[in-house]
Amino acid sequence: MELTPCSIEQFEREGYLFFPGLFRREEIKVLLDEVPRLYAQLRPENVREKGGDAVRTNFAAHMYSYPFAKLARHPRMVKPVMQILGEELYMHQFKINGKMAFDGDLWQWHQDYGTWKNDDLMPEARAMNVAIFLDEVNEFNGPLMFIPGSHKLGVIDAQHDLTTTSYPLWTIDHDTIRKLVERGGIVAPKGPAGSMILFHSCLVHASTSNLSPWNRVSVYLSLCAVSNHIRRFKRPEYIAHRDFTPIRCLPDDCLLTDYDVALPWKDGTPESALKPQLAA
Ligand code: SIN
Ligand code: MN
Numbered sequence: 001m002e003l004t005p006c007s008i009e010q011f012e013r014e015g016y017l018f019f020p021g022l023f024r025r026e027e028i029k030v031l032l033d034e035v036p037r038l039y040a041q042l043r044p045e046n047v048r049e050k051g052g053d054a055v056r057t058n059f060a061a062h063m064y065s066y067p068f069a070k071l072a073r074h075p076r077m078v079k080p081v082m083q084i085l086g087e088e089l090y091m092h093q094f095k096i097n098g099k100m101a102f103d104g105d106l107w108q109w110h111q112d113y114g115t116w117k118n119d120d121l122m123p124e125a126r127a128m129n130v131a132i133f134l135d136e137v138n139e140f141n142g143p144l145m146f147i148p149g150s151h152k153l154g155v156i157d158a159q160h161d162l163t164t165t166s167y168p169l170w171t172i173d174h175d176t177i178r179k180l181v182e183r184g185g186i187v188a189p190k191g192p193a194g195s196m197i198l199f200h201s202c203l204v205h206a207s208t209s210n211l212s213p214w215n216r217v218s219v220y221l222s223l224c225a226v227s228n229h230i231r232r233f234k235r236p237e238y239i240a241h242r243d244f245t246p247i248r249c250l251p252d253d254c255l256l257t258d259y260d261v262a263l264p265w266k267d268g269t270p271e272s273a274l275k276p277q278l279a280a
Contacts, residue, residue, distance in 0.1 A: 001076050003083050011084065015151035015203035016189075022076060023132060023194035027255040032134045032193070034067045035096060035217055044269060045238045050166040054103035057167060058096040060238040063265035068096070070261055072221060075249040077130045080198055081223045085126055088246035090229065092116065092127055093222035093239065096134075099142050100217075104210035106142070106164075108171040111150075112222065113201035114158045115170045120240045121231035125154070127224035131197045134219060140212035143188040144197070144205055147180045151200035172204060180204060223247070237273035238265075 003011070011017050038058050039046060045059040062072035071077070072091055082089055098104060112129060116122040137143045150156075158170035189197055199205070201222075210216055224230075229244040250259050265273070 001079055003080050008084065011198070011200070014148040016146055016148070016197060016199035017080075018189040018191070019196040019198075020191035021194050022196045023255075025194065028134055028193045030067050030255050031071060031219070032217065034065055035134065038065055038096065039098065044236070044274060047167055049100075049103055049105050052103055054100040055098045056105060056165070057098070060094055060241075060265065061096055062091065062094045063238070064263050066261065066263060067255065068094070068219070069263055070250060070254045070259060071132075071219065073247055073250045073261065074254060075252055077132065077196065077221055078223065078247055078249050081128045081130060084128065085225045087126075087225040087227060089223040090226050090244045090246060091221065091241055092120075092122070092224040092230065093220070093241065095220050097218050097220065098215065099207070099210045101141070101210060101213045101215050104142055104216060105166070106209045107205075107207045108161055108164060108169060109177045109204055109206040110158065110169050110171045111156060111202050111204055114155055114172075116201065116222075116230070116240075117155060118158075118160070118170050119232070119235055122224065122228060123231065124228050125201045126228040127201045127222060129197075129199050129201065130221045130223065131199070132219050133191065133193050133195045134217040135215050136192050137190050137195070137216055137218070138212075138214070139188070139190060140210075141214045141216040142207045142210040143190050143216070144207050144218075145186050145188045146199065147177075147184045147204045148187055149184040150180050150204035151202040153180075154202060156204070177204070233277035236275065237277075238269060242277070
């Protein structure tokens with residue numbers, strides 16, 4: 001999938017691109033059918049909602065789940081980012097966010113690059129998120145909200161929020177958000193399962209809790225330019241990967257066809273991936 005000059009211009013202006021219904025129903029089924037099995041596992045990669053069992057985020061499934069290992073190499077997700085960053089990419093982070101019916105908690109306003117810079121010492125914002133909806137996203141199940149154009153401001157001051165949700169994040173204060181919204185407004189891309197969003201790592205975003213009876217499972221690939229790899233391994237490897245090998249894409253039919261992919265963590269997470277690694 002090649003982005004047109006017009007899409008690239010739109011991305012530069014708004015900080016995101018939305019592709020409703022890009023993946024077919026049969027392709028999404030292969031992924032969604034795997035999620036309950038992953039969420040049921042007692043693995044450190046399953047981060048649960050505060051005070052409950054519902055999975056908020058599952059990390060690194062591409063290291064131990066066959067369908068997700070193929071998704072991590074899908075040309076419809078990887079190639080547009082390569083085109084924008086003009087370089088080979090590695091997987092910085094891979095997550096399946098549950099935002100389960102009734103239980104899915106909010107995500108405070110933040111920029112992903114804020115966390116990647118502060119925690120992982122990623123040198124520049126040469127990394128991007130690509131999200132794919134495994135469920136329909138509507139106005140009731142906690143859609144992702146963006147402040148268009150906010151990516152142009154670079155890294156905005158943030159505080160390390162360790163309390164409001166069950167996942168630590170560098171979040172932006174409400175006064176700043178008020179000003180940013182006066183300038184850029186808020187959008188919340190909604191669409192059927194199979195829709196894809198590509199967004200800049202400095203784009204300010206958040207999502208509310210899901211009080212609806214509908215799950216909002218989405219997968220996020222955080223792809224980083226190889227030359228821009230992280231310099232500090234403070235977070236566990238399943239959250240911030242340390243293997244900077246360029247991604248080799250599979251053919252476009254990979255979700256529905258068998259291809260050989262490595263599943264190095266299928267028998268468990270290696271001890272070394274659970275801990276910080278101090279600089280040599
Ligand atoms: C994120 O910001 O990383 C996730 C937000 C969401 O899934 O709503
Ligand atoms: Mn985020």
